[in-house]
Amino acid sequence: MVSLPTTLNTRVIGSRDIAWLSAGFLLACVPHLLRMPVWISLLTIAVAGGRLLQLRMRGKSVPKWLLILIAVSASAGILLQYRTLFGRDAGVALLVVMLALKLLETRTQRDGMLLGFLCCFLLVTNFLHSQTIPTAAYMLGCAWLLIACLINMQYTGPWPGWRPSVRRAGILIVQGVPLMLVLFLLFPRIQGPLWGLPQDAYAGLSGLSDNMSPGSLNSLILSDAIAFRASFNGNIPEPKDLYWRGPVLWDYDGRTWTAPRIVQSTNDLPDIKPQIEYTVTLEPHNKRWLFALEFPGMKPPRSIATLDMQLLSFTPVRSRVRYEMVSSIGVAYGADDDQSMLSRNLRLPPETNPRTSAYADELRKKFPDDRNLVGEVLARFRNENFVYTLSPPLLGEHPVDEFLFETRRGFCEHYASAFTVLMRAAGIPARVVTGYLGGEINPVGEYILVRQADAHAWVEVWLKNTGWVRVDPTAAVSPARVERGIASALPRSDVLPMFVRGDFALLQRMRLTLDSVTYTWNQWVLGYTPDRQRRFLSYIGFSEATWQTLAFILMVCAGVAILIGAGFALRDLRGVREDAVKKIYDKFCRKLTRHGLQRDVAEGPLDFARRAGQRLPDFAAAIQEITALYIALRYGGDAKAASMQIFRQRADKFSVK
Amino acid sequence: MPSAAQTFSLYGALKNGVLEWIFQWRGPESGTIVLVQRRVFILPTRQGLLFAGVIVLMLIGSVNYDLSLGFILAFLLGATGIQSMLHTFRNLANLRIAPGRVLPVFAGEAAQFQIRIENQARLHRYSVGVTRDRLSASYIDVPPASEVLATVAVPTRRRGWLRPGRVILFTFFPVGLFRAWSYADLDMHVLVYPAPATPGLALPPPESGSGEGGIQGHGQDEFSGLRPYRPGDSPRHIAWKAVARDDNLLTKQFAGRADAEFWLTWESLPPAMDLENRIAHLARWVIDADGAGMAYGLRLPGLTLPLAAGAIHRADCLRALALHGLAADHT
Numbered sequence: 001m002v003s004l005p006t007t008l009n010t011r012v013i014g015s016r017d018i019a020w021l022s023a024g025f026l027l028a029c030v031p032h033l034l035r036m037p038v039w040i041s042l043l044t045i046a047v048a049g050g051r052l053l054q055l056r057m058r059g060k061s062v063p064k065w066l067l068i069l070i071a072v073s074a075s076a077g078i079l080l081q082y083r084t085l086f087g088r089d090a091g092v093a094l095l096v097v098m099l100a101l102k103l104l105e106t107r108t109q110r111d112g113m114l115l116g117f118l119c120c121f122l123l124v125t126n127f128l129h130s131q132t133i134p135t136a137a138y139m140l141g142c143a144w145l146l147i148a149c150l151i152n153m154q155y156t157g158p159w160p161g162w163r164p165s166v167r168r169a170g171i172l173i174v175q176g177v178p179l180m181l182v183l184f185l186l187f188p189r190i191q192g193p194l195w196g197l198p199q200d201a202y203a204g205l206s207g208l209s210d211n212m213s214p215g216s217l218n219s220l221i222l223s224d225a226i227a228f229r230a231s232f233n234g235n236i237p238e239p240k241d242l243y244w245r246g247p248v249l250w251d252y253d254g255r256t257w258t259a260p261r262i263v264q265s266t267n268d269l270p271d272i273k274p275q276i277e278y279t280v281t282l283e284p285h286n287k288r289w290l291f292a293l294e295f296p297g298m299k300p301p302r303s304i305a306t307l308d309m310q311l312l313s314f315t316p317v318r319s320r321v322r323y324e325m326v327s328s329i330g331v332a333y334g335a336d337d338d339q340s341m342l343s344r345n346l347r348l349p350p351e352t353n354p355r356t357s358a359y360a361d362e363l364r365k366k367f368p369d370d371r372n373l374v375g376e377v378l379a380r381f382r383n384e385n386f387v388y389t390l391s392p393p394l395l396g397e398h399p400v401d402e403f404l405f406e407t408r409r410g411f412c413e414h415y416a417s418a419f420t421v422l423m424r425a426a427g428i429p430a431r432v433v434t435g436y437l438g439g440e441i442n443p444v445g446e447y448i449l450v451r452q453a454d455a456h457a458w459v460e461v462w463l464k465n466t467g468w469v470r471v472d473p474t475a476a477v478s479p480a481r482v483e484r485g486i487a488s489a490l491p492r493s494d495v496l497p498m499f500v501r502g503d504f505a506l507l508q509r510m511r512l513t514l515d516s517v518t519y520t521w522n523q524w525v526l527g528y529t530p531d532r533q534r535r536f537l538s539y540i541g542f543s544e545a546t547w548q549t550l551a552f553i554l555m556v557c558a559g560v561a562i563l564i565g566a567g568f569a570l571r572d573l574r575g576v577r578e579d580a581v582k583k584i585y586d587k588f589c590r591k592l593t594r595h596g597l598q599r600d601v602a603e604g605p606l607d608f609a610r611r612a613g614q615r616l617p618d619f620a621a622a623i624q625e626i627t628a629l630y631i632a633l634r635y636g637g638d639a640k641a642a643s644m645q646i647f648r649q650r651a652d653k654f655s656v657k
Numbered sequence: 658m659p660s661a662a663q664t665f666s667l668y669g670a671l672k673n674g675v676l677e678w679i680f681q682w683r684g685p686e687s688g689t690i691v692l693v694q695r696r697v698f699i700l701p702t703r704q705g706l707l708f709a710g711v712i713v714l715m716l717i718g719s720v721n722y723d724l725s726l727g728f729i730l731a732f733l734l735g736a737t738g739i740q741s742m743l744h745t746f747r748n749l750a751n752l753r754i755a756p757g758r759v760l761p762v763f764a765g766e767a768a769q770f771q772i773r774i775e776n777q778a779r780l781h782r783y784s785v786g787v788t789r790d791r792l793s794a795s796y797i798d799v800p801p802a803s804e805v806l807a808t809v810a811v812p813t814r815r816r817g818w819l820r821p822g823r824v825i826l827f828t829f830f831p832v833g834l835f836r837a838w839s840y841a842d843l844d845m846h847v848l849v850y851p852a853p854a855t856p857g858l859a860l861p862p863p864e865s866g867s868g869e870g871g872i873q874g875h876g877q878d879e880f881s882g883l884r885p886y887r888p889g890d891s892p893r894h895i896a897w898k899a900v901a902r903d904d905n906l907l908t909k910q911f912a913g914r915a916d917a918e919f920w921l922t923w924e925s926l927p928p929a930m931d932l933e934n935r936i937a938h939l940a941r942w943v944i945d946a947d948g949a950g951m952a953y954g955l956r957l958p959g960l961t962l963p964l965a966a967g968a969i970h971r972a973d974c975l976r977a978l979a980l981h982g983l984a985a986d987h988t
Contacts, residue, residue, distance in 0.1 A: 006786060006794045008704055008833050011975055088722075113704045113833055117711040124715045127724045143730065146739060151831045156784040156796035164781075168831050172744065176736030182730040190720050369702055413729040526725040562739060568745035572780045573751050582802070602758040602771060602806070634803065 207285030246435035335467035361427030857941030
């Protein structure tokens with residue numbers, strides 16, 4: 001029995017509680033520690049470790065001035081590091097350091113609980129970086145531990161060990177699941193963001209950009225990251241037809257291809273049957289492009305189509321989006337594009353690549369027909385000693401000249417760029433198209449998975465009376481790249497992400513199953529947007545519900561969920577049973593009562609046995625034995641069947657005669 | 658027109674009435690009080706509100722950065738918090754509260770009321786607090802199917818019967834987000850002995866004629882041994898040297914003459930002395946005489962306790978002094 005204050009505020013918590021909290025805090029911020037600048041991670045670990053060491057050595061507490069000094073200098077360091085204190089990453093770093101310092105001065109239960117709550121908040125910040133299944137599982141584990149920490153602090157009597165608190169935390173979480181599901185499905189969702197996001201909010205999203213300079217695609221090709229997934233209604237087209245159109249690059253400065261800042265929009269999309277129907281689930285990439293097979297036959301909602309057949313979302317894609325799409329494969333468009341637009345697709349920077357220009361003139365003289373000229377260049381790529389590799393030699397001042405006539409080694413961006421320059425020099429309007437080629441068919445989930453590694457660049461040329469036609473010079477050099485994917489196109493020595501080469505059948509199979517699980521996760525868990533919630537509500541029959549109706553549904557369902565939780569929680573209260581052991585003991589006591597020995601209501605069994613033994617010395621041993629058995633069975637928790645039997649036997653046989 | 662004091666008392670009465678109605682205060686209840694559902698009240702603690710605030714922050718962050726998992730975690734923690742409310746409630750519900758033992762104390766000491774708390778369920782009740790003054794509490798754990806004793810200390814000021822009043826049982830367990838509490842006004846009372854006068858007057862001389870040579874017997878002359886300290890023993894008789902060796906207080910006993918006849922009477926005190934002072938001095942004499950192991954009698958107006966010695970006689974005398982002149986309402 002302990003005498004303590006009646007509020008939680010000023011109760012001092014034990015060193016065990018603080019050690020648990022430190023563990024919870026460190027686990028909650030491990031993913032952040034791996035990401036943050038080394039000095040912040042080291043500082044955090046040092047401070048938390050210092051607290052543990054201080055507990056162990058029973059050292060003196062850290063003086064306030066030192067705490068303030070560390071806090072101020074860490075803030076200054078973060079300010080220098082991130083140039084702000086309020087950005088997303090800077091904010092997280094500040095939170096981590098401040099929580100470590102809070103750990104240092106946590107003494108009372110109020111502090112401990114606050115720290116526990118803030119660590120829970122810290123868990124959410126991890127989702128800024130990753131929302132995968134493993135992250136979710138890890139954070140759930142951390143939440144579990146943190147709740148166990150909070151429970152641990154509540155024991156006022158002897159500590160019953162770590163098991164009861166961990167177990168009870170688990171029970172609380174599991175019993176909370178019904179209510180969580182109701183809230184997740186029905187709690188009104190608002191489309192964010194609520195305020196202007198800091199500039200670094202979407203740092204680290206990878207994808208194609210609006211320009212292409214040497215090496216820019218190269219880094220994408222080395223990335224395992226998923227660009228999007230597409231599931232088809234019907235058969236999946238041939239791999240060689242899977243050209244996912246992205247940024248279209250018009251302007252060339254001798255080195256970098258750039259997309260025009262403004263392109264006219266159009267509603268005139270090719271509508272040629274047969275059309276392929278499919279649904280794209282696009283990962284956020286912080287740009288406006290929505291990818292579709294060449295050429296899209298419709299616009300997704302909240303987007304525009306441009307004259308050069310790009311689909312642009314109204315806002316940058318910052319969360320996973322899902323859209324239905326139709327495409328007509330193998331067609332041309334834009335036969336009636338006006339002259340001013342075409343002339344922009346003929347422009348070349350002056351005085352660059354002289355040899356290419358000369359070669360183009362030569363070709364032009366030999367092949368007056370554009371189609372023949374294109375065919376001739378492709379044949380040259382095919383027949384001469386061009387090599388497809390991801391590690392080409394560096395190119396100098398006249399990159400196209402050097403590539404075409406000297407190095408002859410490169411990958412799609414080199415071929416696309418060189419081909420376009422050559423076409424323009426020969427007077428054929430041409431431009432570079434970037435996007436993705438192919439993708440991996442996932443037989444488990446029956447969809448196509450397109451990774452950043454599938455990034456590709458190709459060319460389109462404008463032919464009189466036909467319009468824009470796709471030409472892929474890479475296909476001429478390395479047909480395998482187009483037909484079987486990047487892994488088969490590259491020599492073995494080239495480095496590729498592990499997942500892209502499919503060497504091991506079992507590994508491949510596991511990976512595909514895993515991705516299919518991820519796909520479902522993305523669809524149903526991460527992709528539960530306000531839009532999806534609306535669809536879900538209309539699915540269960542509330543399509544045009546007012547907010548009052550929605551609030552009512554939420555209330556009713558939450559009420560039911562809480563009742564379910566209450567059913568689980570209060571189950572242990574019911575079934576109050578008359579203890580078998582106590583029954584036997586009461587019977588034994590009644591036998592003594594007949595001899596004038598009434599057990600006082602507040603008298604413990606041991607005291608009673610002593611008193612009875614003094615009154616009935618002949619039976620003292622028997623009384624003592626029965627009492628000892630009773631105590632062992634009832635309070636010792638050692639309810640073995642054998643000793644229960646002995647207890648029953650002795651108590652039944654006992655009589656005072 | 659009601660005066661300010663009247664308005665205040667009116668407000669007080671109204672407030673009390675409302676509280677009485679909400680919390681169903683009905684005065685002392687005899688027998689065992691079972692904390693059934695409608696007797697257990699529950700409200701979030703300050704920490705609980707803070708936790709709710711943190712969850713709202715999580716939700717705002719999740720909306721802003723479009724974090725589906727943030728929503729899930731926030732909802733899960735919120736649901737866990739709500740569930741913890743039920744667990745806090747059940748930590749108190751269906752406990753059976755009954756009066757336990759309480760020993761008489763001298764006025765000025767704290768009476769230690771034992772309260773028996775029985776848990777018939779399979780549930781282990783951890784950290785159940787018992788308080789009377791809402792400032793400090795004793796916390797106990799009640800294992801499944803068992804009974805434990807909690808002690809409530811009640812300070813005493815006056816002699817006579819004392820009730821512990823309304824006791825609050827409360828718990829924050831398991832997470833501390835909610836506080837469940839219940840009132841138990843047990844029908845129990847303790848006898849508060851009068852505080853003995855310090856320093857007391859010397860014991861009156863023994864009355865002659867009842868034993869041979871009783872004249873010398875002051876009962877405080879010959880040291881005969883030590884016995885454990887009992888409340889009310891004169892500090893002059895505490896064996897301070899022995900205390901230095903041992904943590905327990907010991908009182909020196911003196912062999913008096915058991916055959917000496919002491920009468921502790923109302924009249925042997927100075928006539929100017931008022932009622933309470935007289936009782937205080939008589940209490941001191943009873944303790945001193947008992948400490949000396951003497952036989953003594955007590956004579957009060959309207960009551961005479963015959964010559965006797967020993968613990969029972971001491972208790973009878975002190976009881977008579979405690980209740981002297983008081984309405985006998987709790988006997």
